[in-house]
Amino acid sequence: MSKRILFGIFTFINLISLSAAEAVPSEWGLNMPKGVTSVTKEVYSLHMQIFYICCVIAVVVFGAMIYSIIKHRKSKGAVAAQFHHSTSLEILWTAIPVLILFYMAYVATGPLIAIEDTSKSDITIKATGYQWNWGYEYLDVKVSEDSDKNLFFKSYLAEDSNLARQKDSGIDPRTVENYLLDVDNEMVVPVGKKIQMLLTGADVIHAWWVPELGGKKDAIPGFVNELWFRADEPGVYRGQCAELCGKDHGFMPIVVRAVSDDEYAAWIEKKISESSFEYKDYTMQELMAAGETSYNKACASCHQISGDGIDGVFPSLKAGSLAVGDVNEHIDIILQGQEGTAMASFATLNDFEIAAITTYERNAWGNDTGDLVQPADIRDRRSQ
C-alpha cells in the first residue's frame, strides 16, 4: 500500500518535470515555465526545490498518518495506548521544521536580492496600465531628433481575440490563434540586454506579468515600480495583467518580442515613422476609417462598438448625447476625462487619433453632424 503511494507520488513528480521541459504552451501544462532569463531559471529551480521538500515532508507526515489509520484501527482489535504527552517530541518537531525553514530562507534570499537589483540597465521602458490596455514609452528613444517626446504607443488586445471574446460572437475561441494572449502592438526588446521596466497605473492598479520573463509587479497610480529582465533567447513571450482592474481585466494582454540588435533598430525606426503624422486637412473618409479603428480599441470597451454604451453605467454616444453637441466640449472630455466618472483622460493618444475618434463619434451610428475635426483642432484645444 505505502509502496503504491510512493510510486504514485514519484509518477506525479515526473509528470511535472516532463511537462516543464516543453516550451510550447501545453494543453495539460502542469508547472511553472522555466522562462528565458537567468532569474526565471533560478526561480524555477527554487520553486522545484521547495516543492520537493514539501513532498518529502508530506511522505513522512501522511505516511505516519496512513500507517496509523491502517494499523491502529478498532476493527482490527487495536487497544488504545493512553500516552498523551512528550516534551522531547514537542521540542523535536519544533526544532526540525525550524531548521528546514532556515534552509529555505537561505536559498530564497539570493534570488530575491538579484530580482531587486535594477541597476546598470541598457534600456528603460515605462509601461503604464490603463483600463484596459498597456502604454509603452521607450525612455531612451526620441520620436525625432528635434523633439523631446519619447517613443510611445498603446498595446491593445488583438482584434481577432477582441471579436471572438464578445458575448454571442459566434466565433469559437479555439479557432483564434493565441486567443486573449495577442496584441496589436508588441513591445519589442533586443535579446541579451538588461531591460528596466518602470511601471505605473493611469487609473487603477494593474500588474505587469510575463511568466517567461519573470515575476509580476504592480502598476499603481501615483507610484513608479521597477522590475528588470534580460531575455537570453529570441522569441515571443506572452502574459496578462495580473491585478483585478475592472471589467476588462482579463482582456489586456502583454506581448514582448525579443529580437536581435539589428531587428530591434529596424523596428524602432518603423515605430517612429508610424507614430508621426502630418498636420493637414484629412478627408471625411480618411478620418472615419482611422476613427473606427481607434474607437474600437480605445473607446468600445465602455461605449460599445455599437455606440450604445451600457445602460446605467456607460453613456450612449448616439443621437441626443454629447457626441452630437458642442464639438469643443466633446474634444475636452476626451482630452481631460470627466471627474467622478469612469471616463478617463485619453490625452496620451496623438492629435490625429483624437481627431479621427471625434469625427467618427460625430458621424457614425446614425449621428449626422457632418463635423470634420482635424488634428490641428486638437492641437489648439490642448494648448487652451
Next chain:
Amino acid sequence: MTTAVATHETDHAHDDHHGPEKGIRRWIFATNHKDIGTMYLVFAFAMFIVGGLMAFYIRAELFQPGIQFKDPQFFNSMTTMHALFMIFGGVMPAFTGLANWMVPLQVGAPDMALPRLNNWSFWILPFAFTLLFSTLFMEGGAPAGGWTMYPPLMLQTGDAFPFVILAVHLMGISSIMGAINVVVTILNMRAPGMSLLKMPLFCWTWLITAYLLIAVMPVLAGAVTMLLTDQFFGTSFFNAAGGGDPVMFQHIFWFFGHPEVYILILPAFGIVSEIIPTFSRKPLFGYEAMVYATAGIAFLSFIVWAHHMFTVGMPLSGQLFFMFATMLIAVPTGVKVFNWIATMWRGSMSFETPMLFALAFVFLFTIGGFSGLMLAIVPADFQYHDSYFVVAHFHYVLVPGAVFGIMAGVYYWLPKWSGVMYNTTLAKTHFWLSAIFVNVTFFPQHFLGLAGMPRRIPDYATQFTNFNMISSIGAFVFGLSQILLIVIVVQCVRKKGPAVDAKVWDNPQGLEWTVPSPAPFHTFEVPPKIL
C-alpha cells in the same frame, strides 16, 4: 482535559416555566444560547447556498473559453460577492453558531454571559446580508472590485458603494459583539474547578479567535470608512493625486485580513482537536502544546500581513522580514498537525462521519499549508501571486479546511442537539462525495496558476481549457452533494433516526456529553463539579 461528574439533576417540575416561547417570538426574542446557535447555523447554511450559487455561476462561465452568460463586470461582481457571502455570511456565522451551542455546554455554564447582546449580534446579520444582496439590483451593479476592495478600483463601484460599506460595518459590529460574548462567557462562567488549562480545545481556539476578532474588525471598519470619505467627502487617504497612498489601503486591509484568515481556521482546529481523540479513544496528545501553538499562530498573524502584497514594490528589507515571519507560521501549524497524528498513533481508531471529516481536514489542510509555504518564498511568489495557484491555496485551507471543520463539528454534535443519530450511510456518502470532488475542483487550479492563468478573469487562453473543465465539473458535483447535508439535518430535526444516549459516542470527553440528548432547553442551572 476535563473529567466531569454529572451532577445534573434538573427539577423537571419547573420545566414548563423555563421552556421556550411559542411560535416566531421564540426566535425573534431568543436569548437562549441553543436557539441563537441554531439560528446562526441555519443562517450560515443559507449563506453557503447563496455563495455556492455564485460559485456555480463562476465555474459555469469558466467551463470553456469565451463569454457564455453575462458581461465581464457581472462576473467580477460574482467573484466579489461569492467571497463576501462565504467568509462573512458562511464560515464566520457557522463558527459563532457552534460557539453559541457548545461553549456554555463545554464550560458548564447555563447560557452565554450576555444573552441579549447575543440576540442582537445574530439579528444584525440578516439585515446586513439582505443589504449586501440588494446591491445586485442597483444601478451600476453589485461591487465588482474584489472582496479586498482595493482602491482606486473600488471607488468605481456604482450606487452599491455606500451600501456595501454599511453592510461590512454591520457584519463587523455583529462579529465584535459575538466575540465579546465568547470571551466573557469563557473567562467568567466556567464551572467551579475548570481552570483555563482544563478547558476543551474548542473553547481555547474560540477564546483566541475572539480576541483576534476584537482586535481586527475595527481595523477593517476604519479602512472601509476611509474609502467612504474618499468617495463622498473629498478626503484623499488613498488617492495619490491628493497626496494619499493607494498601497496604504492594502496594508490596513491585510492587517485585518491576515488575522481574519486565522479567525476562519482556528475554531476548526479546535473542533478537530475534539474529534480525533474521541475516535482514536486516546487523550489529545500535547494538549498544552496545542494551546501554545494556537496562541503562537494568533500572535504571528499580526506580523505577516504584507505577504499578501509582495508585488506592490516593497523595500528589500521589508520583503525579507515578511518572508521570514510568514515561514515561521509553519512551525506552530506543524506542531498542531504532528500532535493530531500523535493522538491517532497507537490509538484504537474508528471512522464515523465526524472522524472522516476530521481526517480529511488534516490531510487537505496540510496540502493547503504546503502551498502556503511555497507562497511565502518571495522570488517564487512573484510568479504565483494573483494566479490560480493562490486560488487553489486558499480554497484548500478554506473548504476542506474551515468548511470541513464545520461539517465535522456538525456531524459530531448533531445527535447531541437533536437526540437522534442521523442516517450514517447518507452521511458517509456525503463525506466521500465532498472529499473527492473538493479535490477535483481545486487541485487542477494549482496547475492552472503555475502555467500562468491569472485569477479573477472571466475568460482565458485556450490552453487552460482542460483543467478549467475538470475544475468546473468537480465544483458542480461538490455543490450538488451538499443537498445530502440538508436531507440529513432535516431528518434529524424531524427526529427520524435511532435515539441516542447522553454520551452518543464511545467515550467522548467533555461536559457536553454529561447532559441528556437532546440537550434540554436549559442546562447546567446548577454548575457541575469538575474533578
